[in-house]
Structure formats: C-alpha cells, structure tokens
Amino acid sequence: MGAILSISTTTVGEAIRRRVLLVILMIGVLLISIVPALSVLSARSDLTTTISSMLFVLRIVSVLIAIVLTVYMIPNEIERRTIYTILSKPVQRWQFLVGKYLGAVLALGLMIGLMAGVMLILFYFFKHPPMERMLDLLRQAILYFIEVSLLAAVAIFFSTFVTPLVNFFLSAGVWGVGSLLNPLYDSFANNQGSAPIIRGMAKFVTSILPNFSNYDVKNPIINPGVTIQNETTYYLGTAGYGLLYITILIIAGILIFDRREV
Amino acid sequence: MRRKNTKTTLLGVLALAFVGQFAVSQGYLLGFWRKNYSPGGIVANNLDPSQLALSLFGFREFLAGMLWVRADSFFDQGNYDAVLPIIRLCTILDPKQIDVYATGMWHIGYNFTDEEQRSDRRYIPSALALGKEGARQNPNTYEMFFETGWMWYHKVDDDYGQAVKWFEEAAKREDILPARRNLLWSAYQKAGRPDESLNYLYDLYDRAKGRLKDDQQFGNRQQYDTIENNLDTMLVRMVQRGWVAQHSEEGKKNNWYANGAYDTKPPFDVGFSAKVTVLSDRVLRVEGTWNVLPVGTRIRIVLRDADYPQAKMAELDWDSSDSVNLDPPRNLTFMQDQLFVRNRHFNRKIDMSKDPTMYPFIAKNYLVEFYYNPRSAPPHIQDKFGFNGEGFTDKNFLRTDVRETIQFKPAKFDDHKFPIEFEQIPLKDIPQRVMYTTLSLTQEQIRRKGEWSDKTPVVKTVNYVESTDSKDKDDVIYIPNLRVSGTGDAKAPAEAPKK
Amino acid sequence: MASEPPQGGVLPLGAAIETRQLTKTYKSRALGKINVVDHLDLQVEEGEIFGFLGPNGAGKTTTIKMLLGIIYPSAGEGYVLGREIGDMDVHRVISYLPERPYYYEHMTGMEILKFYGALFGINDKDKFQRLLEKVNLAGDATKTISQYSKGMQQRIGLAQSLLNDPKLLFLDEPTGGLDPIAHTEIRDLILQFRDEGRTVFISSHELSEVERICDRVAIINKGKIERQGRLEDLLRGGRIEVIADGLNQGFADTVRAPESTVSFHNGRLIVDMSEEGDVNGLLDGIRDAKGQIISVVPRRRRLEDLFIETISEKKSGGEAA
Structure with a gap:
C-alpha cells in the first residue's frame, strides 16, 4: 500500500507540473470565465445558456485533460526508464499500475476541482442563483469527475498495449461512443420502427462499452422544476457502476501489463 | 503456481465486475436515465454528423443557442424558409428552449402567407404539433400550453373547446402570469359554456381582489378593474341574451325564456346566398348576401380539394398531427379566407394566381365551403345571436351537425400529475348552430382550361338572386331591427346565480 | 527474505x-x-x-x-x-x-x-x-x-x-x-x-x-x-618484443612464424611474438648469428586487446561461415 501511495503522489506531483496539461487547464478556466458574458446568446434563457455552456466547457476540458494525462503516463515511464528503477524495487507491476491510475485520478480531481471552483464562484457572483442550483452544479461536476476517472481507466488500460497516439484516438473514440450510448439507445428504443437487429445491437453495445452518458444529468439542472425521485440512489448507482467498470479495466490492464515487455 | 492462482482470482473478479456493471447499468441506470435525463426527441436524421456528434456528446444546449442566434439573422432578412429547419433543430437539440417553440409555432402558423396575406393553413397541424411537443417537453411551465391555446383561440378561431383545454392546462401551472389567466373566460364563452366562463370570472375576480389587497400597485388595480368590468358585462349579457332564463333552475321552472322578451328571440334569419365567378385562372369573385347590418360579420370561405385527406367541414383536422412536418402537402390546395359583410352584402375578389405553389390545383374537383359560426361573432352581434347561436338562423343553410361542442377532460396523468391524454366529451345539449353550405368547382373551371377557357364559370347557391342594383345601396334585403321587441314578461333576475 | x-x-x-x-x-x-x-x-x-x-x-x-x-x-x-x-x-x-x-x-x-x-x-x-x-x-x-x-x-x-x-x-x-x-x-x-x-x-x-x-x-x-x-x-598470454642489431636478411627470414610479426630494416630485427613462443630459442639464434640483443620487452595483454580479438574473431568466423 505504501508503494502504491508513494507512486500515486509522485504521479500527481508530476502531472500538475506538465506544461501541456496546465495550458489546457488554463484555457478551460479562461473559457469558463468568459461564459457569463455569453448569456447574450439568449436573453430569456440566460441561466440555461450560462449553466449549459459552463458545464460544456467543464466536461470537454476535463475529458481532454484526462486523455492527455493518461495516455502518456505508462509509456513515458518506460521511455525514460524510470519504470526500471521502480520495478527493480519490491514493487509488483499491479502496484505500479494501480499507483499510476490513482495518481491520475487524484490529479484529475485537483484540476476538475479547480475548474469547478471557478465555475461555482463565477456563477454565484454573476447570476446570484439559489443555493439549490449551486448544489446541482456541484453534483454534476462530481459526476463528471467520476466520468473522467472511468475514462482515465480506459486510457490506462489501452496504454498497456498501444502507443500513446493510437491510445489518444482509441480513448477519445470510446468516450465518444460511450457518451452516445444512452441517447442512441433511447432513440432506438423510442423509435418502434427501427429494426429489431439494430435495437439488439444497441442493447449489446450499451451493455459492453463503458457508458459515459450515465454521467450527463444536466437536463434537469439546466431546466429546474422537475423533481426527480430517488436521485441520490441514481448518483450512488453511477458511482458504483463507475467503480465496477474501473475495476474491470484495471484488472484487464494488469493482466496485460503483467506479461508486457517494457 | 502462485501466479496462476492469482491470475484465476483476477479473472474471476473481472467476470464478477462485468456482470455487476451489466446489472447496474441495464437493471437500473438506463431506465432511470431515460426517464429523468433523456433529452428526448433526438432525431438523428435531422442533424449533420458534426451537429449530431456535438449534440449527442451533451452539448446540445450550447449548439441550440448558437443556431438560434443564426435563425435571428434569417428572420431579419425575411428568409423564413431557412428559419424553419433551424427552429426544428433547436427544439431537437434543446427541447427546453421555450422561446424557440413559441416563436417557431407562431412562425409556422402565421408567417407563411400568400400575396394577399392569407396564411398557408396546410402548415397549421404542424404548428400545433410543435406547440404540443413544446408543452410535453416543458410540462412545468405554463408558456407552451398558453401559446398552443392561443393558436386555437386566435388562428383556428373555431373549435374553442381546444382553446379551453390548453388554457385550462396553462392555468394549472404555478408560474402563469396573472394576466395570462384572463383569456380563459373568453374561451369558455366562445366554447358555448358561459356558466363556466362566469364561474371562472368570479375566480379571477377573487384572485385580483386578493392581489390588490396585498399590494396596491397600479398593475393590480388595473387588473382588478378589468376583471370587475368583464364580470359586470358578462352578467348583463347572460341576462340580456336570455341565457339565465334558459339555463337557471328557476328560469327553466318558470319558463322564463319562452315567456320573456329577450334579444335573442326569435332567431334571426341571416338569409345567406352566394355566387362564385371564376374571373380568370385562379381568380375568383365571391359575392352574396348576409342580412346583418351592423359591421363585424366575417363569413369563412374555404376552397379546397374535394377529397383533401384531413379535411372536415370548413376546416382541416387541425389536431391531426403529433409530429412536426415542415413540408406541408404541396400537391393539395387549401385556401381559407373571410368574406367581410358591408351593407348586408359581401363582394370579394380572391386572387390565387400569384401563389401557384400554395394553390397548385392539381386535383380534379374542388369544394367551395361557406361557414359562419355565431360563436366567433363580435359581442354586439352576439347580443342578437346569443352565446350559442340560439338567436341565429338561416332558412336555407342552418346546420347543427357541422360542429360538435366538445369538452376535454384529463384522462391520463404523467408523473407530475399533468394530464397527457384527454377524454373528448361531446356536449349534446349545447349544439352548435352554424351556417354551412358548399359549391363545387372543377379544376378546369378554376384554371379556365378546356371548355372553360372562353366561358366564364359561375356557380351559385340556389337562392342566389341576381340584383341589378348598386351594391352600395342598402335596400337589397329588408333589414329587421336586431333588437326585436319582446312579447312576454321580462322577468329575468338581475343577476345570475353564482354556482 | x-x-x-x-x-x-x-x-x-x-x-x-x-x-x-x-x-x-x-x-x-x-x-x-x-x-x-x-x-x-x-x-x-x-x-x-x-x-x-x-x-x-x-x-x-x-x-x-x-x-x-x-x-x-x-x-x-x-x-x-x-x-x-x-x-x-x-x-x-x-x-x-x-x-x-x-x-x-x-x-x-x-x-x-x-x-x-x-x-x-x-x-x-x-x-x-x-x-x-x-x-x-x-x-x-x-x-x-x-x-x-x-x-x-x-x-x-x-x-x-x-x-x-x-x-x-x-x-x-x-x-x-x-x-x-x-x-x-x-x-x-x-x-x-x-x-x-x-x-x-x-x-x-x-x-x-x-x-x-x-x-x-x-x-x-x-x-x-x-x-x-x-x-x-x-589476459594471460601476452606478447614479447625482441629487438636485435647486426643481423642479415637471411636470418630474419628464418625466424618468421605464423604467430610472430617480424620486421627487418638496415640490420635491425624486431620480432613481436607470443609469450608462449620459443623466446629462448630466438635469443640463442641471435647470439649464434653474432647479433646484438638490444631489448627483450614482455608486453602484458590489455582487456581491449582481448575484446577486439574476441569480437573480430567472431566477425571473421561469422563471415567464413
């Protein structure tokens, strides 16, 4: 446990110093900061536009950071040979992988936390929203954090056997498809005209790929007034789902990484 | 060895986690998400791939905002056709943008007109469908319910039961603005239900009084005055038009209406007659008589394919569509206009020749429909015709089978206790007395082709009498005084009982 | 452990x-x-x-x-x-x-x-x-x-x-x-x-x-x-360098051997030979031919020599094969 902790804190220290990540993070914060000015887009749905644009920026920037941070994590260690000094110590490969992953999650938490903090502060000062909406926003930010933690697990998994560039597109692709799953499934399920085979496919894909769209719950946040029953259970459910899927990916990653020539 | 064991354990955990995620995802999350977070109405084939990608990744509202800004510039340029798909896109992307629904509905319903400012009514089912969708998507706010009701009340200006239904739903939403409640009393009245109208006015009156008590601001004072005034007028009319005599328990018992002198007695014969002359290709002259002197009568004329699929008598089945179709049936013709009566005559040239796309005249046979519903009449005429046309008749063309009085009752409710299905209850004891008649024309006649290329087609109602007199004279038909003096004892109570 | x-x-x-x-x-x-x-x-x-x-x-x-x-x-x-x-x-x-x-x-x-x-x-x-x-x-x-x-x-x-x-x-x-x-x-x-x-x-x-x-x-x-x-x-098995003067070409030709390098110029003979070679025999021969021995220097092998030897042997061996 000490080794895992040590590796993960070192990973955080490195991640928050990576220039490319800091640049993306700065852009994210900047974009979030100019959002309150964007409300001219729609004078009457001012709050809607503000919230939706802020969450838009938060999500896309978090996803980008998660992918860029994670795809290089293992390959960099190999390329710079730090992995040799670490693996020649009494550190198992799975400990290394888990430590790296936890480090990525911690770093993502810090970065998303920063952006979400800026978002909440700006939102509060420019729009004077009721506390409930602030909490709604915070909840969505936390769900996005779980989402990118899952995405980081996807990227770590791929990084045990593909190059960073391929991984970048693979992970982005998986996220892309994964965040379409619910809307697609929904639209197939609603559309009785679609062929059963396509609906079956939709069902199959939905049950295989990590479902990132579970974490997009901003509809009622943007358009409040709907009371959703047992929302807390849903949030716990998504967190549990995320944990299970992360477990799958990390174990699969360990099994591959364990036989990997580094 | 140990390695192998570990591997087996890991594979076991992996399999368990996989089953677990499947169970959580399929068993719970998917259903919950679809119920509560689904944007709904994602119609993939309306978006190009980049828009689809953006929208499905959850940035729909953002995209919708940008598109709506773009639509605005098209509005400014008057490029209405370009606005249509954007409106549809915006509502698909962000079904919570009520502005887009409301503006879009108004745009589709009102803005597509011909050279003579007649709306293209083939679009109206789509406009109403957009309104219905907007209301479904935004069930917590009154706006789309009100807007949809307004479309029925003002644009369709018929089937007022529908306006009542939507205004009633709007009034149930907590966020409705006080002034937006007012229209419902008028809708009740036009729907032939003055008793409900009166009750609703009392309700409005109580609310206005309460608000005024809380806050003496000008707006509240004004609202109070308006409602008080409306209430007074309504009471007077209910008495004058004999409604109280006819419908109150006491009135029924004592035969007040039969014995009393009421403005609506006896029913007044409007003596409708009409002649349609095809002046040239797609140009008609419509003239005829309507024996009502006071200004304010508008007789509906419809010219349509004889076998127009959604056609009912003197209207389309406006409520026929639940899906928004931006492409109206371009091979069908449906023209609707009003004949304005002056000096008990109407004489109107209807020129459809400049809008061949709106009036394609592809089918062989056409129907010219004339329709008058006293419920649409302005109050000063309704004083004679009554709320329900009981003071109205036409010795040739009075019909009571053209329109039913329908009351909509919520039948099925959604999770938020809002009705999603309505039961239609025909109120048989409130028949709608309307004037309705038809004439037939063929395509060749309207287009002045074939044998009609050098012959002027003329069709007329059997009672049409050619007059050589100047149409400006008002001596064509005997003009009875609209205020017929009563014969019985006018003993109606001064105020109608509040239910 | x-x-x-x-x-x-x-x-x-x-x-x-x-x-x-x-x-x-x-x-x-x-x-x-x-x-x-x-x-x-x-x-x-x-x-x-x-x-x-x-x-x-x-x-x-x-x-x-x-x-x-x-x-x-x-x-x-x-x-x-x-x-x-x-x-x-x-x-x-x-x-x-x-x-x-x-x-x-x-x-x-x-x-x-x-x-x-x-x-x-x-x-x-x-x-x-x-x-x-x-x-x-x-x-x-x-x-x-x-x-x-x-x-x-x-x-x-x-x-x-x-x-x-x-x-x-x-x-x-x-x-x-x-x-x-x-x-x-x-x-x-x-x-x-x-x-x-x-x-x-x-x-x-x-x-x-x-x-x-x-x-x-x-x-x-x-x-x-x-x-x-x-x-x-x-590194054992170094070389010995023998230098002598006053000798003729005929003698020089007699001392040539596969493991030795021999140079002869103006009566001076330089022989670089293996440690295991017959050094004494060579010295006796020089004396018999009335030559004058100038120096006998044993040269220890260095790792570099061994290394190059090994690698180049391998190379030529590989080429021959």
Whole structure:
C-alpha cells in the first residue's frame, strides 16, 4: 500500500507540473470565465445558456485533460526508464499500475476541482442563483469527475498495449461512443420502427462499452422544476457502476501489463 | 503456481465486475436515465454528423443557442424558409428552449402567407404539433400550453373547446402570469359554456381582489378593474341574451325564456346566398348576401380539394398531427379566407394566381365551403345571436351537425400529475348552430382550361338572386331591427346565480 | 527474505547469479526471429565485481532486465541470489542503476530518496542523509533533479540503489557519458561496495574502467558469451618484443612464424611474438648469428586487446561461415 501511495503522489506531483496539461487547464478556466458574458446568446434563457455552456466547457476540458494525462503516463515511464528503477524495487507491476491510475485520478480531481471552483464562484457572483442550483452544479461536476476517472481507466488500460497516439484516438473514440450510448439507445428504443437487429445491437453495445452518458444529468439542472425521485440512489448507482467498470479495466490492464515487455 | 492462482482470482473478479456493471447499468441506470435525463426527441436524421456528434456528446444546449442566434439573422432578412429547419433543430437539440417553440409555432402558423396575406393553413397541424411537443417537453411551465391555446383561440378561431383545454392546462401551472389567466373566460364563452366562463370570472375576480389587497400597485388595480368590468358585462349579457332564463333552475321552472322578451328571440334569419365567378385562372369573385347590418360579420370561405385527406367541414383536422412536418402537402390546395359583410352584402375578389405553389390545383374537383359560426361573432352581434347561436338562423343553410361542442377532460396523468391524454366529451345539449353550405368547382373551371377557357364559370347557391342594383345601396334585403321587441314578461333576475 | 529456497532448483552456495541457457528471442518483421540473448550461461560469484562486456546491442541490458524480472526469458533459466528470476523477495536485496537513468525532475535529491525509500517501506531520514553524504550530494539535497549535472544524477542514482543495503547491485553503464572526474568518483564508490561485501554486476563497453576494478568478466557479443573468467586468466598470454642489431636478411627470414610479426630494416630485427613462443630459442639464434640483443620487452595483454580479438574473431568466423 505504501508503494502504491508513494507512486500515486509522485504521479500527481508530476502531472500538475506538465506544461501541456496546465495550458489546457488554463484555457478551460479562461473559457469558463468568459461564459457569463455569453448569456447574450439568449436573453430569456440566460441561466440555461450560462449553466449549459459552463458545464460544456467543464466536461470537454476535463475529458481532454484526462486523455492527455493518461495516455502518456505508462509509456513515458518506460521511455525514460524510470519504470526500471521502480520495478527493480519490491514493487509488483499491479502496484505500479494501480499507483499510476490513482495518481491520475487524484490529479484529475485537483484540476476538475479547480475548474469547478471557478465555475461555482463565477456563477454565484454573476447570476446570484439559489443555493439549490449551486448544489446541482456541484453534483454534476462530481459526476463528471467520476466520468473522467472511468475514462482515465480506459486510457490506462489501452496504454498497456498501444502507443500513446493510437491510445489518444482509441480513448477519445470510446468516450465518444460511450457518451452516445444512452441517447442512441433511447432513440432506438423510442423509435418502434427501427429494426429489431439494430435495437439488439444497441442493447449489446450499451451493455459492453463503458457508458459515459450515465454521467450527463444536466437536463434537469439546466431546466429546474422537475423533481426527480430517488436521485441520490441514481448518483450512488453511477458511482458504483463507475467503480465496477474501473475495476474491470484495471484488472484487464494488469493482466496485460503483467506479461508486457517494457 | 502462485501466479496462476492469482491470475484465476483476477479473472474471476473481472467476470464478477462485468456482470455487476451489466446489472447496474441495464437493471437500473438506463431506465432511470431515460426517464429523468433523456433529452428526448433526438432525431438523428435531422442533424449533420458534426451537429449530431456535438449534440449527442451533451452539448446540445450550447449548439441550440448558437443556431438560434443564426435563425435571428434569417428572420431579419425575411428568409423564413431557412428559419424553419433551424427552429426544428433547436427544439431537437434543446427541447427546453421555450422561446424557440413559441416563436417557431407562431412562425409556422402565421408567417407563411400568400400575396394577399392569407396564411398557408396546410402548415397549421404542424404548428400545433410543435406547440404540443413544446408543452410535453416543458410540462412545468405554463408558456407552451398558453401559446398552443392561443393558436386555437386566435388562428383556428373555431373549435374553442381546444382553446379551453390548453388554457385550462396553462392555468394549472404555478408560474402563469396573472394576466395570462384572463383569456380563459373568453374561451369558455366562445366554447358555448358561459356558466363556466362566469364561474371562472368570479375566480379571477377573487384572485385580483386578493392581489390588490396585498399590494396596491397600479398593475393590480388595473387588473382588478378589468376583471370587475368583464364580470359586470358578462352578467348583463347572460341576462340580456336570455341565457339565465334558459339555463337557471328557476328560469327553466318558470319558463322564463319562452315567456320573456329577450334579444335573442326569435332567431334571426341571416338569409345567406352566394355566387362564385371564376374571373380568370385562379381568380375568383365571391359575392352574396348576409342580412346583418351592423359591421363585424366575417363569413369563412374555404376552397379546397374535394377529397383533401384531413379535411372536415370548413376546416382541416387541425389536431391531426403529433409530429412536426415542415413540408406541408404541396400537391393539395387549401385556401381559407373571410368574406367581410358591408351593407348586408359581401363582394370579394380572391386572387390565387400569384401563389401557384400554395394553390397548385392539381386535383380534379374542388369544394367551395361557406361557414359562419355565431360563436366567433363580435359581442354586439352576439347580443342578437346569443352565446350559442340560439338567436341565429338561416332558412336555407342552418346546420347543427357541422360542429360538435366538445369538452376535454384529463384522462391520463404523467408523473407530475399533468394530464397527457384527454377524454373528448361531446356536449349534446349545447349544439352548435352554424351556417354551412358548399359549391363545387372543377379544376378546369378554376384554371379556365378546356371548355372553360372562353366561358366564364359561375356557380351559385340556389337562392342566389341576381340584383341589378348598386351594391352600395342598402335596400337589397329588408333589414329587421336586431333588437326585436319582446312579447312576454321580462322577468329575468338581475343577476345570475353564482354556482 | 524467506529462508526457504524456491522451487526450481537450488544453486551451489556462493553464486550470486547463475543462468543456464538463458535466451531472449524477439520477432522482427524484417529479420524474422532474433536471439538477442542466445543460450547464455553466466556465473557471478558473491562478493566480486563482475564485468559484463560487449559492444552496443550485444544483449547486455536485455540480460540485466531478464535477471531483474522486468522482461521474461524466452527459454532457459536464471537464478539471482538463489531464487528464480522475477522473485519479488529478491528485489528487497538487489538494486539496479539503469543506463543514463531519469528521475522525476521536479523532485529534490532528498525527495528522490524518500520516494524510492517508500517503495521499500523505508522512511529513515538519517539514512537518506548518510547516503547523500556517501555520494557527496549532502550539500545539494534540496536542489531539484533538473538542476543536477549528469554526474550528480548518476550519483543520486547510486544513492537510491543503496537504499536497501543491496547484496547485489546491477550497474548498467555506470560511467556512461560522464567526465573523467565523475568517472573516478563512481569508480571509487564501486570499489567501496566490494569492500562492504556487496556483489557488483557492471555492464559496460568502457573497458579501461572495467579492467581497473573488475575481478571477473564475461564478454558477450550478439547475445552469446564469447569469453568468461578471471581477468588475470583471460589476459594471460601476452606478447614479447625482441629487438636485435647486426643481423642479415637471411636470418630474419628464418625466424618468421605464423604467430610472430617480424620486421627487418638496415640490420635491425624486431620480432613481436607470443609469450608462449620459443623466446629462448630466438635469443640463442641471435647470439649464434653474432647479433646484438638490444631489448627483450614482455608486453602484458590489455582487456581491449582481448575484446577486439574476441569480437573480430567472431566477425571473421561469422563471415567464413
């Protein structure tokens, strides 16, 4: 446990110093900061536009950071040979992988936390929203954090056997498809005209790929007034789902990484 | 060895986690998400791939905002056709943008007109469908319910039961603005239900009084005055038009209406007659008589394919569509206009020749429909015709089978206790007395082709009498005084009982 | 460390490393299967400094990685401190300094030691301080690695490799890319390790360094061990140079032999011959021919000679085949 902790804190220290990540993070914060000015887009749905644009920026920037941070994590260690000094110590490969992953999650938490903090502060000062909406926003930010933690697990998994560039597109692709799953499934399920085979496919894909769209719950946040029953259970459910899927990916990653020539 | 064991354990955990995620995802999350977070109405084939990608990744509202800004510039340029798909896109992307629904509905319903400012009514089912969708998507706010009701009340200006239904739903939403409640009393009245109208006015009156008590601001004072005034007028009319005599328990018992002198007695014969002359290709002259002197009568004329699929008598089945179709049936013709009566005559040239796309005249046979519903009449005429046309008749063309009085009752409710299905209850004891008649024309006649290329087609109602007199004279038909003096004892109570 | 020997065989006491037919095969699309390490039999005794020599690409680093369990052998077996390679317990008592290592640049020297210490579960500030003093970095403990020179980075690498008091150290090109002063410092440290009773396995292609400190060496080329043994034994069999004056061409022609180089010019004869050759016979012959012996100089073999000999033999042998 000490080794895992040590590796993960070192990973955080490195991640928050990576220039490319800091640049993306700065852009994210900047974009979030100019959002309150964007409300001219729609004078009457001012709050809607503000919230939706802020969450838009938060999500896309978090996803980008998660992918860029994670795809290089293992390959960099190999390329710079730090992995040799670490693996020649009494550190198992799975400990290394888990430590790296936890480090990525911690770093993502810090970065998303920063952006979400800026978002909440700006939102509060420019729009004077009721506390409930602030909490709604915070909840969505936390769900996005779980989402990118899952995405980081996807990227770590791929990084045990593909190059960073391929991984970048693979992970982005998986996220892309994964965040379409619910809307697609929904639209197939609603559309009785679609062929059963396509609906079956939709069902199959939905049950295989990590479902990132579970974490997009901003509809009622943007358009409040709907009371959703047992929302807390849903949030716990998504967190549990995320944990299970992360477990799958990390174990699969360990099994591959364990036989990997580094 | 140990390695192998570990591997087996890991594979076991992996399999368990996989089953677990499947169970959580399929068993719970998917259903919950679809119920509560689904944007709904994602119609993939309306978006190009980049828009689809953006929208499905959850940035729909953002995209919708940008598109709506773009639509605005098209509005400014008057490029209405370009606005249509954007409106549809915006509502698909962000079904919570009520502005887009409301503006879009108004745009589709009102803005597509011909050279003579007649709306293209083939679009109206789509406009109403957009309104219905907007209301479904935004069930917590009154706006789309009100807007949809307004479309029925003002644009369709018929089937007022529908306006009542939507205004009633709007009034149930907590966020409705006080002034937006007012229209419902008028809708009740036009729907032939003055008793409900009166009750609703009392309700409005109580609310206005309460608000005024809380806050003496000008707006509240004004609202109070308006409602008080409306209430007074309504009471007077209910008495004058004999409604109280006819419908109150006491009135029924004592035969007040039969014995009393009421403005609506006896029913007044409007003596409708009409002649349609095809002046040239797609140009008609419509003239005829309507024996009502006071200004304010508008007789509906419809010219349509004889076998127009959604056609009912003197209207389309406006409520026929639940899906928004931006492409109206371009091979069908449906023209609707009003004949304005002056000096008990109407004489109107209807020129459809400049809008061949709106009036394609592809089918062989056409129907010219004339329709008058006293419920649409302005109050000063309704004083004679009554709320329900009981003071109205036409010795040739009075019909009571053209329109039913329908009351909509919520039948099925959604999770938020809002009705999603309505039961239609025909109120048989409130028949709608309307004037309705038809004439037939063929395509060749309207287009002045074939044998009609050098012959002027003329069709007329059997009672049409050619007059050589100047149409400006008002001596064509005997003009009875609209205020017929009563014969019985006018003993109606001064105020109608509040239910 | 558990005392019970692992399954798979016990080594004779005293062997720090032993490999039997250890092989690593890579598949390449262009070249097919290549044995990067080819049936390697290696034996390293405890307490010695072992030089693992070979040109670049000979398979040195691959061998070390296999011994450390970072990569897996394709065939054969290997034992490190009596355990099968890859045994995690062994990792507690060995250590590895890779070639031109990289350390997280944002960390200070002290933080590096803390980080690697944590991997062993060691959190002993005094120990870290002692190690920094040992590698002469005590004054630079709070500088980040990015401010370290190459030599300093190599020394912090040595310090981290000593964190666990290793019985066996793997040093991959420990002096690679360093200036001469840094060379000396590192060399002194390595000698010190031996004095402390540690086994040191040095992989290098810098022969003069190795020659100065190693007890035994193995020369590897193209994945195969060409020579292996005590340095003295391997370098035995030097040359002797005999110079004489006052001789004629006829005599010079009589002394030519396959193992000798003979030059004759203006009556001066220079013969470079094997130590094992008949030196006395040659000297007698010169005297008989009335020649004057100017000098007889034995020349000891150097590791470089052995190395070049081995590699070029292999080359020509390979070409002949």
